[in-house]
Every structure is written in structure tokens, then in C-alpha cells.
Amino acid sequence: MDRLTSSPRLMIVSDLDHTMVDHHDPENLSLLRFNALWEAKYRHDSLLVFSTGRSPTLYKQLRKEKPMLTPDITIMSVGTEITYGNDMVPDEGWIEFLNQKWDKKIVSEETSKFPELTMQSETEQREHKASFYVKKEKAHEVMKTLSERLVSRGLDVKIIYSGGMDLDILPQGAGKGKALAYLHKKLKAAGKLPQNTLACGDSGNDAELFTIPDVHGVMVKNAQEELLQWYAENAKNNPKIIHATERCAAGIIEAIGYFKLGPNVSSRDVTDLSDSKLDHFDPAYEVVKFYLFFERWRRAEVDNPEVYLSNLKSVCSPSGVYVHPSGVEQSLHECVDKLKECCGDKKDKQYRVWVDQVFPSQIDSDTWIVKFKKWEQTGEEQQGCLTTVVVSSKDVKPTEGLTWVHVHQTWINGTTPNTRNDWFF
Ligand code: GLC
Ligand code: MG
Numbered sequence: 098m099d100r101l102t103s104s105p106r107l108m109i110v111s112d113l114d115h116t117m118v119d120h121h122d123p124e125n126l127s128l129l130r131f132n133a134l135w136e137a138k139y140r141h142d143s144l145l146v147f148s149t150g151r152s153p154t155l156y157k158q159l160r161k162e163k164p165m166l167t168p169d170i171t172i173m174s175v176g177t178e179i180t181y182g183n184d185m186v187p188d189e190g191w192i193e194f195l196n197q198k199w200d201k202k203i204v205s206e207e208t209s210k211f212p213e214l215t216m217q218s219e220t221e222q223r224e225h226k227a228s229f230y231v232k233k234e235k236a237h238e239v240m241k242t243l244s245e246r247l248v249s250r251g252l253d254v255k256i257i258y259s260g261g262m263d264l265d266i267l268p269q270g271a272g273k274g275k276a277l278a279y280l281h282k283k284l285k286a287a288g289k290l291p292q293n294t295l296a297c298g299d300s301g302n303d304a305e306l307f308t309i310p311d312v313h314g315v316m317v318k319n320a321q322e323e324l325l326q327w328y329a330e331n332a333k334n335n336p337k338i339i340h341a342t343e344r345c346a347a348g349i350i351e352a353i354g355y356f357k358l359g360p361n362v363s364s365r366d367v368t369d370l371s372d373s374k375l376d377h378f379d380p381a382y383e384v385v386k387f388y389l390f391f392e393r394w395r396r397a398e399v400d401n402p403e404v405y406l407s408n409l410k411s412v413c414s415p416s417g418v419y420v421h422p423s424g425v426e427q428s429l430h431e432c433v434d435k436l437k438e439c440c441g442d443k444k445d446k447q448y449r450v451w452v453d454q455v456f457p458s459q460i461d462s463d464t465w466i467v468k469f470k471k472w473e474q475t476g477e478e479q480q481g482c483l484t485t486v487v488v489s490s491k492d493v494k495p496t497e498g499l500t501w502v503h504v505h506q507t508w509i510n511g512t513t514p515n516t517r518n519d520w521f522f
Contacts, residue, residue, distance in 0.1 A: 164451050195268045229265075
């Protein structure tokens with residue numbers, strides 16, 4: 098986590114399926130609300146950690162399907178694989194540690210003796226994780242017997258039941274909680290222990306996240322029976338753990354507010370964006386706000402288009418330039434004029450825009466360079482642009498917002514559109 102020079106303000110460690118991602122919400126609204134909040138208010142000085150049961154294969158698949166942010170750290174395969182950054186560089190120390198008292202061959206031999214266990218797909222069988230399906234009624238008995246047999250063969254394992262169907266077998270030292278404790282230790286050694294950590298989950302494999310000292314926890318509203326039961330038996334009197342009244346990512350936002358961990362109003366919940374003024378310059382917030390406007394504009398959700406356009410023009414420098422990913426240059430004012438043509442063109446088309454990894458850096462007393470990824474999704478198709486924006490606070494007051502001086506975009510590999518249906522920004 099080299100980009101952080103000191104302790105992160107907040108570290109969110111969140112499960113994905115049915116926690117960050119609501120599979121019952123085809124609009125992905127709570128996830129998009131969380132994204133806007135994170136990018137505008139937390140990204141620059143906080144840490145986002147995804148902790149999922151999925152293997153790298155299924156994790157990457159989910160990222161293609163859903164409007165997800167890029168985490169700083171990705172913990173996969175139920176806390177058995179830890180990776181860092183965009184390139185997902187594996188933590189070799191963790192792999193070595195997990196080899197203790199673990200022998201996958203013995204696990205296979207013993208599990209094959211249980212007709213109640215059905216093996217999960219090949220992608221979900223990992224070096225330090227063996228995964229099966231087992232019916233709810235059989236789970237308890239199978240776990241007990243299997244555990245005894247593995248102990249008698251000299252292994253020290255952990256068996257976890259999740260979602261009322263999945264059974265994972267891991268080394269004792271693995272799991273989502275152990276992986277979090279390991280990260281805390283590593284961050285502490287580097288002098289970067291987070292000021293606050295919030296763990297978020299919905300199912301059995303998330304339970305141990307809530308056992309790590311000094312961690313706030315939220316079980317989202319839609320938490321599974323096995324997690325709620327664990328809570329009732331083990332953590333009922335712990336004031337640091339709540340059962341949210343909201344589903345999935347909305348429950349995470351609720352917990353940020355409940356535990357007073359920082360700002361908890363997402364720009365997506367602000368209807369009139371032109372009305373939400375700040376008393377200080379905030380480039381990340383400006384970027385998030387602009388792309389929300391852009392989405393609403395194309396979805397035909399902007400109330401006063403004319404007023405909006407003239408406001409927009411007033412925050413673009415007359416000499417400002419936009420460099421399109423194709424290399425074509427245009428003045429920013431021309432671009433604003435052109436916006437008229439795409440007003441409402443994505444109405445009823447499940448169109449969404451979100452920004453990811455918004456990193457502003459101040460280059461002199463009144464200028465910032467903001468780098469980020471802008472993503473657009475229409476139906477199932479995602480398209481991304483690496484974007485660099487230069488904004489300036491020269492001759493403006495904070496309440497007027499920053500002046501956009503330069504915008505430059507490049508297609509993100511593999512998402513170049515086939516048609517020139519792209520417009521601007
Ligand atoms: C994810 C994984 C699966 C695992 C389950 C519960 O669904 O793909 O292998 O059993 O999480 O941890
Ligand atoms: Mg889950």
C-alpha cells in the first residue's frame with residue numbers, strides 16, 4: 098500500500114456476493130451509491146478490501162458483470178489468496194504460511210468417502226481450499242465426522258458452511274478473519290494500521306471477520322441464517338457489530354453512519370447536484386459529481402437542461418481542450434454544446450456511469466491533476482476509459498466549483514467500442 102504515506106482513515110473489508118453486490122437488484126443501485134461515496138470521500142486516504150469466497154476466475158467474472166470498484170487488496174478463495182493492487186500481485190508470505198499442516202491429497206481422500214458431498218466446479222478447487230455442496234440437513238453431521246477424520250490423519254483444518262449450501266475446507270490458519278488479522282499485522286509493522294476497520298458480510302464464511310479485535314462489523318439485512326445464528330451464540334453483546342436494516346451495500350453505508358466512521362451521504366442520493374456546494378476545493382468530488390450528471394443527462398433525468406448546460410460551460414475554461422480516445426481534439430466549450438445531441442439518448446437502456454480509483458494530486462497552489470477510470474455500462478456491455486483531468490481553482494470560489502482546463506482519455510484495453518457511439522467525456 099505504497100500510495101498511502103500514513104494510516105488509512107478507514108479500511109473497509111467487504112464480502113462480495115449478497116454483501117457488496119446485491120444479486121436481487123438488477124439496477125445495482127446500492128452498489129453504485131457506495132461507489133460514488135467511496136470515490137468522492139474515501140478513496141484517496143482509505144483502503145478498500147474485497148474478501149470473497151470466489152476463486153480468481155469467478156471473481157474476475159463478477160467484475161465484468163457488475164459495476165464494481167477496484168479494491169486495493171483482494172482476498173479470494175475464503176481467505177486463502179491475498180493479492181495487491183490492479184495487477185493482483187500475490188502475497189507469497191501468506192501462501193507459505195498456509196502450507197503448515199495441510200495436505201490437499203489427504204483432504205481429497207477423506208472427502209471422497211462422503212456421498213453427501215458434491216464437488217464444486219474445478220475453478221473453485223484451489224491450492225488451500227477444497228469446496229463442496231452439501232444439503233442443510235446433512236451439513237452439521239458431515240462437518241463433525243469429516244473434521245474428526247482429518248484430525249486423525251494429522252491435518253489441522255477449518256471447515257466452513259456458507260449460504261446454506263457451500264462447504265469449504267481450508268488450513269486452520271486460513272479464512273477471511275485470519276487473512277484480515279494478517280493484513281492488520283502487516284499494516285501495523287509498516288506504521289499504517291487503519292484508524293478504523295469495518296468488516297461487512299452476509300454468510301458463514303464472514304463470521305470470523307467479526308472476531309478480529311477493534312473491528313467494527315456489519316451483517317447486512319439479508320444475512321444468512323448461519324451467520325445470524327453464529328452472532329446469537331457468540332457476539333450478541335458486542336456493540337461493535339450490527340445487523341443492518343438495509344440490504345447489501347446500503348447496509349454498509351448505514352454502518353458507516355451508525356459507527357460514525359466518516360461521511361455517509363452518497364452523491365447519488367443528492368437530487369439536485371448543482372445545489373450541493375462545498376466550502377473547500379475537492380477535485381475527487383467534482384469528478385464524481387460530473388459523471389453523475391452525465392449519467393442523468395443521458396438517462397433524461399436532468400430537470401433544467403438549459404440552466405445545467407450554461408452552468409457547465411461556466412466551469413469549463415474557454416481555452417480548455419478535450420482529447421478523445423481516438424486522438425481527436427475539441428475545445429471543451431464545443432463539447433458542452435454537443436452534449437445537447439445526447440440528452441436522453443440512453444433513456445430506458447439500463448445505462449450507468451461510475452468512476453473508479455479517482456486519485457487527485459495537487460501540482461501547484463491552484464491546480465490538480467485527477468486520474469481515474471470512467472466506466473459506462475449499457476445493459477450488459479461495459480466500456481472503460483482511463484481519464485486524466487486538469488482542474489484549477491484560479492479566480493473561483495469553492496462554492497462555484499473548480500474550473501475544468503483539460504480532459505484526456507484512452508480506452509481501457511479490451512473495452513474499445515466497435516461503433517463510434519461514444520460522445521464526450
Ligand atoms: C464462493 C466460492 C465457493 C465457496 C463459497 C462459500 O461461492 O465460489 O467455492 O464455497 O463462496 O465460501
Ligand atoms: Mg456473501
